Amino acid sequence: MEQIHLTCIRCPRGCQLEVAVEDGAVVSVAGNACKRGETYAKTEAVNPVRVVTSSVPVTGNPAHHMVSVKTKGDVPKAKVRAVVDALKGLTVESPVAIGDVVLADAAGTGVDIIATRNV
Amino acid sequence: MKAAYDIVAVGGGPAGLAAAISARDAGCGSILVIERDRELGGILNQCIHNGFGLITFDEELTGPEYAARFEEQALSGGIDFMLDTMVIDVSADKLVTVVSRAEGLVQIQAKAVVLAMGCRERPRGALNIPGFRPAGIYSAGTAQRLVNIEGFMPGREVVILGSGDIGLIMARRMTLEGAHVACVAELMPYSGGLKRNIVQCLDDFGIPLLLSHTVVRIEGQKRVEAVVIAEVDGRGKPIPGTEVTYPCDTLLLSVGLIPENELSLSAGVELSPVTRGPVVNEILETNIPGIFAAGNVLHVHDLVDYVSQEAAVAGRNAAAFVAGNLDDEVGEIPLVATDGIRYTVPQSIDPSRMADELVVRFRVGNVYENRYISVYFDDERVKHLKRSILAPGEMEQVKLKKAELAAKPGLKTITFKLEEA
Ligand SMILES: Cc1cc2nc3c(=O)[nH]c(=O)nc-3n(C[C@H](O)[C@H](O)[C@H](O)COP(=O)(O)OP(=O)(O)OC[C@H]3O[C@@H](n4cnc5c(N)ncnc54)[C@H](O)[C@@H]3O)c2cc1C
Numbered sequence: 232m233e234q235i236h237l238t239c240i241r242c243p244r245g246c247q248l249e250v251a252v253e254d255g256a257v258v259s260v261a262g263n264a265c266k267r268g269e270t271y272a273k274t275e276a277v278n279p280v281r282v283v284t285s286s287v288p289v290t291g292n293p294a295h296h297m298v299s300v301k302t303k304g305d306v307p308k309a310k311v312r313a314v315v316d317a318l319k320g321l322t323v324e325s326p327v328a329i330g331d332v333v334l335a336d337a338a339g340t341g342v343d344i345i346a347t348r349n350v
Numbered sequence: 351m352k353a354a355y356d357i358v359a360v361g362g363g364p365a366g367l368a369a370a371i372s373a374r375d376a377g378c379g380s381i382l383v384i385e386r387d388r389e390l391g392g393i394l395n396q397c398i399h400n401g402f403g404l405i406t407f408d409e410e411l412t413g414p415e416y417a418a419r420f421e422e423q424a425l426s427g428g429i430d431f432m433l434d435t436m437v438i439d440v441s442a443d444k445l446v447t448v449v450s451r452a453e454g455l456v457q458i459q460a461k462a463v464v465l466a467m468g469c470r471e472r473p474r475g476a477l478n479i480p481g482f483r484p485a486g487i488y489s490a491g492t493a494q495r496l497v498n499i500e501g502f503m504p505g506r507e508v509v510i511l512g513s514g515d516i517g518l519i520m521a522r523r524m525t526l527e528g529a530h531v532a533c534v535a536e537l538m539p540y541s542g543g544l545k546r547n548i549v550q551c552l553d554d555f556g557i558p559l560l561l562s563h564t565v566v567r568i569e570g571q572k573r574v575e576a577v578v579i580a581e582v583d584g585r586g587k588p589i590p591g592t593e594v595t596y597p598c599d600t601l602l603l604s605v606g607l608i609p610e611n612e613l614s615l616s617a618g619v620e621l622s623p624v625t626r627g628p629v630v631n632e633i634l635e636t637n638i639p640g641i642f643a644a645g646n647v648l649h650v651h652d653l654v655d656y657v658s659q660e661a662a663v664a665g666r667n668a669a670a671f672v673a674g675n676l677d678d679e680v681g682e683i684p685l686v687a688t689d690g691i692r693y694t695v696p697q698s699i700d701p702s703r704m705a706d707e708l709v710v711r712f713r714v715g716n717v718y719e720n721r722y723i724s725v726y727f728d729d730e731r732v733k734h735l736k737r738s739i740l741a742p743g744e745m746e747q748v749k750l751k752k753a754e755l756a757a758k759p760g761l762k763t764i765t766f767k768l769e770e771a
């Protein structure tokens with residue numbers, strides 16, 4: 232049994248959650264003042280995910296040096312740095328539109344990186 | 351050159367855009383948005399992180415994506431734009447003076463003006479940190495623009511003073527770009543930032559948040575070489591003997607935002623000493639008839655969705671003002687904020703002119719657990735809303751109904767306060 236300590240982010244109270252995990256499953260949550268804390272703990276303790284955002288250099292448009300990008304969906308928290316590293320050295324060419332894929336399958340996550348700005 | 355418009359919005363950020371869109375949709379056919387930057391979208395362009403638009407679009411967008419949705423609506427017709435154009439004066443009779451490189455000095459006569467200039471960061475001079483003023487000290491928002499828009503990293507070894515959301519977001523951003531963020535020091539015993547940002551921007555990367563701490567000295571003459579951080583007592587005074595030196599090349603300041611109101615002052619608009627934004631009534635009109643305000647220029651918001659909602663109200667009312675469709679005034683009833691509530695927007699309500707449902711927004715002055723938000727019509731308590739937690743960093747709102755006020759003729763004051771459970 233593993234004991235994981237989390238801060239609930241669902242409201243400003245920020246309850247300190249003690250989550251017991253066994254074989255990759257949450258067996259108990261303590262410290263939450265409401266039900267939402269339990270729901271949060273259940274995914275955050277065993278499968279934390281994040282959307283990664285960044286910006287990459289863009290060429291061919293004198294008004295812009297960079298274009299902002301994001302992962303099209305959640306990636307495992309442990310992969311966040313790998314995803315950012317996969318963007319190093321990448322340059323995109325203008326025109327690029329919101330939703331255009333700038334890097335497919337970032338760092339083996341199966342998730343694409345898309346532009347979040349029209350440049 | 352001289353031009354005339356029914357409505358001029360000063361600022362092309364989310365507030366200016368939403369105001370223009372709603373004025374157009376309310377039937378106004380002569381609207382101009384003036385933006386000093388070369389593009390629309392305001393501060394959202396540099397806020398490349400996600401977390402915008404949950405309320406408006408029911409999905410989490412990044413800042414530029416949220417801005418693009420409003421730009422698209424604004425650009426779909428019926429609204430004129432002047433970009434790269436700085437408004438330098440707004441007069442009480444709504445003569446708007448602008449300068450641009452393309453057209454030089456231009457005066458535009460408006461029938462109504464919506465102030466939507468946003469806010470700026472509190473400057474470092476206001477902080478009085480002893481020591482030299484070496485290079486390497488940036489406001490968090492400046493660093494955000496450098497990294498996200500210019501593609502330039504301001505430093506490698508970073509200390510952040512102030513735990514506002516921009517500072518937290520930049521702690522993560524610079525860490526992911528290869529910098530080392532030693533700590534975030536916060537003068538108050540609580541953070542002004544959203545819990546989500548504390549967890550996902552600091553805890554995720556093991557960056558310590560030092561509450562009740564401040565920077566007492568900056569070392570280095572040409573470039574920052576270190577900052578000295580000390581713990582503070584209950585009154586914010588550094589405690590001798592608690593100093594710790596952090597070697598670093600960059601200090602980011604995330605110590606608060608102030609509404610940008612130079613133009614409002616020159617127009618004779620009355621400002622609130624608490625919000626530092628205009629004092630407005632139920633239609634978000636300032637003390638100058640026909641001059642309205644919305645967004646961060648009115649009071650600093652944490653969620654852009656509420657900026658858009660507020661600005662839509664201002665735009666709709668500006669259109670009604672121009673068309674002569676506003677109901678006759680019967681008299682403003684002041685809203686009083688007390689017992690833990692710092693201010694309300696609006697600051698007064700005329701029941702005849704208010705919408706069927708009016709949103710009153712406010713902030714509390716401290717962290718409170720298990721309180722009631724109470725609203726009194728004179729000495730009768732009409733609302734008693736339980737909140738398990740209230741924090742200065744999170745704007746609160748209460749809705750008042752026109753019918754509730756209509757049932758109380760002769761009402762003199764509406765009081766907003768916190769009460770113990
Ligand atoms: C760093 C940061 C992070 C944020 N993160 C989030 C978040 O995660 N989620 C969320 O919902 N909200 C977030 N917000 C809040 C939200 O972005 C703002 O509340 C919103 O952008 C305010 O809109 P605005 O139109 O009032 O101001 P702004 O966006 O600042 O727009 C004001 C515009 O007016 C223009 N202007 C000013 N003066 C003049 C002049 N004299 N002449 C011509 N033009 C002028 C400016 O150039 C600017 O474009 C964040 C804000 C900041 C600063």
Ligand code: SF4
Pocket residue numbers: 239240241242243244245246262263264265266267268269738
């Ligand atoms: S558990 Fe409930 S009360 Fe506690 S922080 Fe989470 S949402 Fe807020």
